[in-house]
Every structure is written in C-alpha cells, then in structure tokens.
Amino acid sequence: MEPKGDIALIGLAVMGQNLILNMNDHGYTVVAYNRTVSKVDEFLNDAAKGRDTIIGAHSIEEMVKLLKRPRKIMLMVKAGKPVDDFIETLLPYLEAGDLIIDGGNSHFPDTIRRTKYLEGKGLLYIGTGVSGGEDGARFGPSIMPGGSPAAWPMVKEIFQAICAKTPDGEPCCDWIGEDGAGHYVKMTHNGIEYGDMQLICEAYQVMKVGLGLTNQEMYEVFAEWNKGELDSYLIEITRDILGYTDENGEQVVDKILDTAGQKGTGKWTTVSSLDLGIPVTLIGEAVYARCLSAMKDERVAASKTLKGPKTKFRGDRKAFVEDIRRALLASKIVSYAQGFMLMREAAKEYKWNLNYGGIALVWRGGCIIRSAFLGKIKEAFDRDRKLSNLLIDKYFRGVIARCQTSWRRAVAKAVQMGVPVPAFTTALAFYDGYRSERLPANLLQAQRDYFGAHTYERIDKPRGQFFHTNWTGRGGTVASGQYNA
Ligand code: NBP
Numbered sequence: 261m262e263p264k265g266d267i268a269l270i271g272l273a274v275m276g277q278n279l280i281l282n283m284n285d286h287g288y289t290v291v292a293y294n295r296t297v298s299k300v301d302e303f304l305n306d307a308a309k310g311r312d313t314i315i316g317a318h319s320i321e322e323m324v325k326l327l328k329r330p331r332k333i334m335l336m337v338k339a340g341k342p343v344d345d346f347i348e349t350l351l352p353y354l355e356a357g358d359l360i361i362d363g364g365n366s367h368f369p370d371t372i373r374r375t376k377y378l379e380g381k382g383l384l385y386i387g388t389g390v391s392g393g394e395d396g397a398r399f400g401p402s403i404m405p406g407g408s409p410a411a412w413p414m415v416k417e418i419f420q421a422i423c424a425k426t427p428d429g430e431p432c433c434d435w436i437g438e439d440g441a442g443h444y445v446k447m448t449h450n451g452i453e454y455g456d457m458q459l460i461c462e463a464y465q466v467m468k469v470g471l472g473l474t475n476q477e478m479y480e481v482f483a484e485w486n487k488g489e490l491d492s493y494l495i496e497i498t499r500d501i502l503g504y505t506d507e508n509g510e511q512v513v514d515k516i517l518d519t520a521g522q523k524g525t526g527k528w529t530t531v532s533s534l535d536l537g538i539p540v541t542l543i544g545e546a547v548y549a550r551c552l553s554a555m556k557d558e559r560v561a562a563s564k565t566l567k568g569p570k571t572k573f574r575g576d577r578k579a580f581v582e583d584i585r586r587a588l589l590a591s592k593i594v595s596y597a598q599g600f601m602l603m604r605e606a607a608k609e610y611k612w613n614l615n616y617g618g619i620a621l622v623w624r625g626g627c628i629i630r631s632a633f634l635g636k637i638k639e640a641f642d643r644d645r646k647l648s649n650l651l652i653d654k655y656f657r658g659v660i661a662r663c664q665t666s667w668r669r670a671v672a673k674a675v676q677m678g679v680p681v682p683a684f685t686t687a688l689a690f691y692d693g694y695r696s697e698r699l700p701a702n703l704l705q706a707q708r709d710y711f712g713a714h715t716y717e718r719i720d721k722p723r724g725q726f727f728h729t730n731w732t733g734r735g736g737t738v739a740s741g742q743y744n745a
Contacts, residue, residue, distance in 0.1 A: 261325045265291035265315060267332040267418060268323050270346060271364075272299045275390065276336035277307055278397035279363070279422070280314060286421040289313040293323045295337070324353040332414060334361040336390075340370075347374065356382035359411050363390045367528055368440035368447060372610070375407050375439040384411035387439075389446020391627035392424065400424035402627035403433035404449070404619075406442025406612075424626025426635075432625040437612035444532075444606055445619055448599050451529025451543040453628045454522075455595040456494050458546035458683045463584050464498070466670070470573050470677045471580065475511050479503040485585055489659070490592075492631030520550035529602070536605045541690050542595040545682040568678030580673065586666035591687035593660060596637060597650040598690070604648075617641030651694065660691070706731075713740045 268291040269280050280290045280303075292314055294300050300316040308314040317323035324331060331354060335346055343362050350360060360378060362371065362385075371387030378385040389404035390397065403423045405412065412435045423433035436442040467473045467481065482499035486492070504512050526547040533540035552559075573580065600616055607614040620637040623629055640653040650656050671688055674681040693699060706729075708714035713735065715726035728739040 261322070263326060263328050265289050265327045267291070267334060267415075268293060268317070268327055269334045269336060270294065270323075271336035272303050273336070274394050275363070275397045277303055278394055279334075279336060279390070279401075281307060281311075282398055282400070282422045283418060284308075284311055284314050286418070288418055288421075289315065291315050291317050291323050291326045293317045293320065295342075320349055320353060324350075329355075330357040330359060330384075330414065332359045332361065332418075334363050336363050339364045339366045343370070343374070347378070351381070351383075354383060357384070359384040359386065359408075359414055361386040361388060361405075361407075361411075361415065363388050365389070365446065365450070365523070365525060366443050367524075368443040371407065371440040371443045379408055384408040384414070386411050386415065387443045388419075389442055389449065391446065391449060391623075393628065396424065396626050400432070400626050402449075402622055402625065402630070404436050404442045404445045404622055405433070406436040406445070407439060409435070409438060424630075426621060426624045430621060430624075432622050432627070434615075434618050434622055436619070436622075437607070437614055438610075439612075440610065441607075441612040441614065444610070444612075445603065445614070445622075447525050447528050447532070448603055449623060449627060449629060450525035451540070451546075451602075452595060452599045453494075454526035454529075454546040454550075455542045455599075455683060456492075456592065456629055458542075458549050459588050459591050459595070460494060460498050461549075462674075462681045462684055463588050464502075466584055466674050466677075466679050466681065467581065470674060470679045471577055472573075473577075473581075475502045475513065481581055485588075489589055489633065490585065490631075492633065493628060494631075517556070518553055519556045520553045522547070522550050526550070532606065533598075533602050536602065536609060538598070538602045538605050539690060539693075540598045540602050541686040542591065542598055542683050545686045549680075549682055569676060571676045571678070573673070573677060580670070583666040583670040583673075586663035587670035587684050590660050590663040590667040590691075591684050592633065593650065593656050594687035594690050595683075596633075597656075600637075600650055616647070617645065649694075651691070713738065715739045715742065 266288040269276050270293045272292060272294040280292055283290050292300055292303060297318050300318060304316045315326055317326055333350060335343055337343060337346060343364065343366060347360060360383065366387055375385045386405050386407035390401045392401035400423055403419050405419060419433045420431040423431050425431060436445050464478060467478050479499055479502040482495055482502060486495045486499060501513050506512050526543060530540065530544045530547050603614055617638050620634045620641060624634045636655055637650065640650060640655060641647055647653055667688060671681060671684050705716035709716050709728055710731045713728055715728045717723055717725060718727055726742060
C-alpha cells in the first residue's frame with residue numbers, strides 16, 4: 261500500500277466531506293475515513309466521484325498506512341467523547357512526530373488536556389476552530405488553529421491554501437496560540453455570532469412590532485444597511501431571508517416557530533466570562549434571549565395576562581429606522597469590545613500570546629461574523645498593538661459619538677413601546693458603566709461590610725488597605741478575610 265496521502269480526514273458528515281473536496285481542489289491527496297464505514301464508499305461514489313486523489317480507507321490501520329510520514333490526521337466528528345475515543349483508537353498506529361488535528365467545535369479545556377496528553381506521548385496536537393458552515397468548508401472557511409506550536413509548519417500550507425481570503429487576498433487562517441487558544445478564539449467567535457444575530461433580531465422586532473414594517477420593507481432596509489458600515493454576511497442573509505417566499509408565494513420567515521436552538525458555544529463563552537470576571541454582557545443576554553424564546557408555552561400563557569404599554573410609535577419612521585441602524589452599530593462595537601476584553605483576559609489566565617489584529621483578520625472572511633467592520637478592528641490593532649479596549653480606539657470612539665443620541669432614542673422608544681431589546685440595552689448600560697469614573701460600588705461595599713464585615717478600601721487611603729466599620733454598634737471589630745469566593 262503506497263503511502264501517498266498528504267492528510268487523512270475522519271468524519272464524513274457535512275463539514276468533513278466539504279473540507280476533503282476543498283483540500284483536494286488545492287492539489288492535496290486526502291484519505292477519507294468514517295466510523296460508519298459504509299459512508300466512505302457512499303462518499304467516494306457520490307460527492308468524490310471521479311477524484312482519484314481522494315482515497316477511501318475502510319479501517320484505521322489502512323488509513324494510517326496510506327499516509328506519508330509524519331502523518332497528519334484531522335478529525336471532523338461530533339465534539340466531546342467521540343474525539344477522545346478516536347484519539348485512543350489512533351494511538352497504537354501512530355509514532356512520535358505524527359499529528360492529530362481536531363477541527364470540531366471542542367470545548368477549549370478539552371483541547372488543553374488533549375494537547376498535554378498527546379505531547380506527553382511524543383505526538384503533536386492541534387485543536388482548530390473551523391467556521392463558515394457547509395459553504396465555508398467547501399470553498400474557504402476561517403480557520404483558527406492552536407495547540408502544539410511545532411505542528412503549525414506541518415499544516416500551514418494546506419490550511420492557508422483552503423481557507424477564505426480577505427478582500428486584499430490575505431489568508432483567513434493563522435496560528436492562534438498554544439494548546440486551547442484556537443478553540444477558545446473559535447468559541448469567542450461563536451459567542452460574538454450569538455450577539456450579532458440577537459442585535460439583528462432586535463432591530464427586526466422593533467421595525468416589525470414597533471413600526472409595523474412589512475417583510476418587503478425590512479428587506480429593503482437590510483439591503484440598504486448592507487451597503488454601508490454594517491456590510492456583513494449576517495445582514496446579507498437576513499435581507500435574503502426576509503425576501504424569501506416558498507412555492508405558494510408565502511413568506512417562510514413568518515411560518516417559523518419562534519423558539520431558538522443552541523449548541524453550547526454561546527453558553528461556554530458566557531461561563532468563561534463569569535469565570536474570568538469579564539463583563540461580556542451582550543453575549544450573555546443573547547444566550548438568555550434564546551433561553552427565553554424556548555419557553556414558548558409559558559410566554560403564550562403570560563401574553564394573555566401580563567399587560568404592557570399601549571404606546572404606539574409617533575414620528576418620522578424613516579428617521580427612526582436610521583436610529584435603529586445606529587443603535588445596532590454602536591451595540592455591535594460594544595459586543596466586539598467585550599469579546600476582545602475576554603480574549604485578553606483568557607490569554608493572561610492561560611498564558612497564550614494572542615495577536616488581536618491577527619484574530620480580526622482571520623474572522624474577516626469565511627466565517628459567519630465576516631464583515632467590513634472586522635477590517636476596522638484590524639486597523640485599530642494595527643494603529644496600536646497594545647490597544648486595551650476597542651472603545652478607546654479613535655475610529656470606534658468616533659462612531660459611538662456619532663451614533664450615541666440615536667442609540668439612546670432607539671432604546672428609549674423600544675422600552676416605551678414594550679418591545680424587548682435586551683442586547684441593545686445591555687450594550688448601552690455597559691457603555692455608560694465603562695465610561696463612569698464613579699459607580700455605586702461604594703454603597704455596595706458598605707452593604708457587604710455592614711452584613712458580613714467584608715471590609716472596604718477608602719478613596720483617601722492607598723489601595724490595598726482594608727477598613728471595617730462597626731455600622732450598628734453591636735458588631736465586633738473582627739473583619740472577614742480578603743478572598744474571592
Ligand atoms: P456532526 O457534528 O453531525 O458529526 C458527525 C460525525 O461525527 C460523523 O462522522 C459521525 O460518524 C461522527 N460521530 C458521531 Br455523530 N458520534 C460519534 C462517536 N460516538 N464516535 C465516533 N464518531 C462519531 O458533523 P458536522 O456537522 O460535519 O460537524 C463536525 C464537527 O464540526 C462538529 O464538532 C461540529 O460542531 C463542527 N462544526 C460544524 C459546523 C456546521 O456548520 N455543521 C460548523 C463549524 C464546526 P457516523 O457517521 O458514524 O455517525
């Protein structure tokens with residue numbers, strides 16, 4: 261058996277099949293394998309028909325024998341146990357220097373653990389985010405690899421050949437960092453995707469319920485928005501969804517049940533933000549908005565008894581649509597600022613050396629959040645590699661200054677009309693909190709000290725000195741220890 265395969269791919273579902281075809285289009289010989297082995301021949305006789313440089317393997321042993329050394333094996337299987345199971349199955353057939361790549365949506369702590377485990381056995385490991393869905397996998401995904409640094413030169417050429425390219429022709433794939441960094445950045449990407457989608461849905465809801473616009477009118481609004489600062493894949497598909505009618509001429513979007521699904525990456529992002537103490541409020545609201553949407557029966561029951569305001573929109577509809585656009589844009593800036601704050605803290609915690617401009621570039625094309633906006637983020641990090649927060653950058657500061665009055669008006673009117681806009685609202689609250697020199701946490705610290713002797717620092721004393729007040733005259737002088745629970 262001649263070892264002619266450049267790489268093997270395990271997992272012949274939608275992502276795996278399309279990645280194989282993409283690699284093969286770029287001149288690589290790919291060995292294909294799947295747990296349910298019959299799917300190998302189905303693939304060879306269907307999507308891969310006529311391609312003699314896609315080779316089917318019917319066992320792991322055969323697959324490994326077909327590979328050039330050092331071997332590169334990519335898993336595109338369901339995240340979780342299937343990845344660990346495949347790693348264990350592969351191990352007896354591999355030797356030092358071989359590389360296993362996990363391209364699924366694995367949780368980053370698993371990738372940290374697997375990288376250590378396999379490096380301990382002399383193997384190399386990459387956990388990589390692959391974004392762009394079916395079409396991306398086939399014609400150019402955004403790829404976010406992390407893991408063993410020595411593995412990057414082994415896959416750089418393949419990954420940068422098959423990935424999406426920016427409008428300037430740069431590859432939307434670069435080395436992200438050690439162990440779980442690639443999957444962390446992919447997780448954050450997905451969290452930001454949740455946020456972007458929720459913001460668009462809120463704009464839709466305010467236009468639909470608040471202004472009474474038809475789908476056709478909203479189609480035109482999104483088409484217009486897609487020509488400017490909001491130019492992005494998600495605005496583009498929203499336009500197309502609003503314009504889509506079925507064979508009976510009916511609008512499909514109106515027939516879809518309003519309960520959102522989720523697969524966990526938004527939740528992981530929110531949990532990580534809580535673990536790291538970073539207020540990634542917009543993604544959190546986006547996750548909770550999906551949870552609330554899923555409580556359909558309760559909402560239907562509540563809608564019959566809980567009353568809201570009767571306020572109707574009065575005023576200039578066209579001007580208000582522009583207010584909504586600006587609210588969306590300003591909220592989106594806050595969401596990305598929060599996402600980059602999170603990655604910065606994660607890099608500190610897990611000792612990753614992340615390149616934030618590089619991450620914006622990797623997301624610029626191929627992935628679900630691809631947009632012109634990410635080009636602006638890249639420029640911001642080019643201006644200042646150490647930029648502490650996107651909100652501080654002069655371009656984004658300027659956009660917020662320009663959008664702010666509209667943003668506040670859109671939120672205020674939505675609230676008066678009783679249309680829920682949790683992501684718009686939390687973004688604005690974050691912005692106002694972030695720019696506040698003084699927050700009411702002085703009172704909060706007093707409350708903590710009052711009931712639990714938790715102590716406080718004073719504005720007239722150096723940081724790090726803690727004080728306790730006997731607020732009631734009944735407590736003693738013993739203070740609680742300083743630690744974070
Ligand atoms: P799926 O997530 O549906 O996974 C299907 C593959 O996993 C099949 O090869 C299946 O083998 C294998 N598999 C399963 Br299911 N359980 C297994 C087990 N216990 N042991 C071994 N293999 C098992 O496919 P996908 O949608 O192509 O996604 C692949 C990965 O890429 C996932 O991690 C996904 O989260 C990620 N991803 C998906 C998308 C997307 O748009 N779909 C985008 C980006 C990333 P079988 O044929 O024998 O059942």
